[in-house]
Amino acid sequence: MFAELADKWSMLILMSLGELGPQRFSELQRAVDGVSRKMLTQSLRTLERNGLVRRTVHPETPPRVVYDLLPLGRELAVLVAPLGRWAEERTELMLAAREEFDRAHADG
Amino acid sequence: MFAELADKWSMLILMSLGELGPQRFSELQRAVDGVSRKMLTQSLRTLERNGLVRRTVHPETPPRVVYDLLPLGRELAVLVAPLGRWAEERTELMLAAREEFDRAHADG
DNA sequence: CCCGACGGTCTCCAATATAGACCAAGTCTC
DNA sequence: GAGACTTGGTCTATATTGGAGACCGTCGGG
Numbered sequence: 001m002f003a004e005l006a007d008k009w010s011m012l013i014l015m016s017l018g019e020l021g022p023q024r025f026s027e028l029q030r031a032v033d034g035v036s037r038k039m040l041t042q043s044l045r046t047l048e049r050n051g052l053v054r055r056t057v058h059p060e061t062p063p064r065v066v067y068d069l070l071p072l073g074r075e076l077a078v079l080v081a082p083l084g085r086w087a088e089e090r091t092e093l094m095l096a097a098r099e100e101f102d103r104a105h106a107d108g
Numbered sequence: 109m110f111a112e113l114a115d116k117w118s119m120l121i122l123m124s125l126g127e128l129g130p131q132r133f134s135e136l137q138r139a140v141d142g143v144s145r146k147m148l149t150q151s152l153r154t155l156e157r158n159g160l161v162r163r164t165v166h167p168e169t170p171p172r173v174v175y176d177l178l179p180l181g182r183e184l185a186v187l188v189a190p191l192g193r194w195a196e197e198r199t200e201l202m203l204a205a206r207e208e209f210d211r212a213h214a215d216g
Numbered sequence: 217c218c219c220g221a222c223g224g225t226c227t228c229c230a231a232t233a234t235a236g237a238c239c240a241a242g243t244c245t246c
Numbered sequence: 247g248a249g250a251c252t253t254g255g256t257c258t259a260t261a262t263t264g265g266a267g268a269c270c271g272t273c274g275g276g
Contacts (some may be wrong), residue, residue, distance in 0.1 A: 049210070
């Protein structure tokens with residue numbers, strides 16, 4: 001189950017919905033850096049299907065579609081958030097490790 | 109940075125190293141269900157390069173290569189572990205949500 | 217009358233993942 | 247001493263996935 005859930009875009013979407021609250025499709029696209037419409041749609045469908053996210057259509061023109069977290073999604077968002085914070089905090093250390101690794105493996 | 113780290117196999121590897129302790133290549137391959145040698149190698153290299161995991165070669169025959177967590181990797185493993193537990197605990201709920209979703213979207 | 221916004225879908229092509237063959241060097245079996 | 251087997255990979259060929267960009271209908275603005 002974990003293996004089916006653990007994809008980059010889904011986690012970034014959960015993080016965005018957790019931090020910024022309910023958002024519409026185009027807001028998510030702006031919030032989740034680098035996501036294509038295709039992957040955003042696909043990931044949202046999967047999250048919706050698994051009961052993590054709710055999709056609400058407001059039939060106006062132009063259409064307005066809002067996504068927000070269901071209880072299950074909020075639980076996961078709460079667990080995922082620390083990963084995002086950790087990655088941000090430890091970026092420097094990891095970049096330093098990379099440089100060292102690359103230097104060590106440059107030739108021999 | 110998070111987006112570069114957040115791949116399925118890396119997280120599963122961290123979870124395995126966190127739970128079961130240091131392991132050799134073939135043990136990890138057995139522990140991480142479904143991983144190919146190629147992806148295991150690649151993910152381990154990335155984890156090593158980022159300073160999360162240490163690779164130790166014992167030059168015997170057949171060769172013995174052991175992977176274990178560095179402090180940085182342990183930090184992340186501690187954060188990732190709850191995700192695995194959550195996914196396990198919530199599997200039933202998610203499967204139920206799926207059935208409902210599929211039923212609702214079967215025709216209209 | 218043409219353009220843009222919205223929330224997608226569709227198609228085509230590039231990138232990535234998987235399966236499976238292959239490798240060297242030593243040990244075990246026959 | 248000829249094979250077979252082991253380990254930790256790499257390489258290649260094929261399948262799957264992801265991204266770029268076109269397209270859609272409906273409405274408002276210029």
